[in-house]
Amino acid sequence: GAGVSQSPRYKVAKRGQDVALRCDPISGHVSLFWYQQALGQGPEFLTYFQNEAQLDKSGLPSDRFFAERPEGSVSTLKIQRTQQEDSAVYLCASSRGVAYGYTFGSGTRLTVV
Amino acid sequence: AQSVTQLGSHVSVSEGALVLLRCNYSSSVPPYLFWYVQYPNQGLQLLLKYTSAATLVKGINGFEAEFKKSETSFHLTKPSAHMSDAAEYFCAVSDRGGYQKVTFGTGTKLQVIP
Secondary structure: OOOOEEEOOEEEEOOOOOEEEEEEOOOOOOEEEEEEEOOOOOOEEEEEEEOOEEEEOOOOOOOOEEEEOOOOOOEEEEEOOOOHHHOEEEEEEEEOOHHHOOEEOOOEEEEEO | OOEEEEEOOEEEEEOOOOEEEEEEEEOOOOOEEEEEEEOOOOOEEEEEEEOOOOOEEEOHHHOEEEEEOOOOEEEEEEOOOOHHHOEEEEEEEEOOOOOOOEEEOOOEEEEEEO
């Protein structure tokens, strides 16, 4: 597609519920990143994929967070047993190389109540 | 590890005035540097990037930034502010090697006063 598409745009989850956030990157972009942006903060790195390989997951805040990109295209970020501190905007970005910069999606705003 | 520091979480300028948003970086090797803009309820959009020898970088919407190695700075400027420039601006840094993880600053919210 022309841009990075994320769904849903908004998600309200009850504490303890599992959620799945989807990212559809630009076709042909091998690199895919997930970032978490808390209110009033800059984006914080969560994880990185090169094609289907998850090369860095050092930013995932706990083992409740899991990401996958099984066919090297669409990626899903899953959060199990959501907590209030998980409330944030989750941004997905894809790139064909850092020198080109990232292209970001519009994000998914997760609110845990 | 590389990092960036943005000075001033909020900046106000009058319409038509100079915009100056400050960013200092920390990196053990010459980095790649970026400025991104974020409008409300939207993702980040790349404004400009420094990736080569040209130290003055021009971007979209009339913005430019100058890489100053001696000052470890990459400040963003625009000669004349428009109302439409009101947004949040993020400075970011990446190593040239490795897999290219980008680290963002905490952002500067720009207010343009009519």
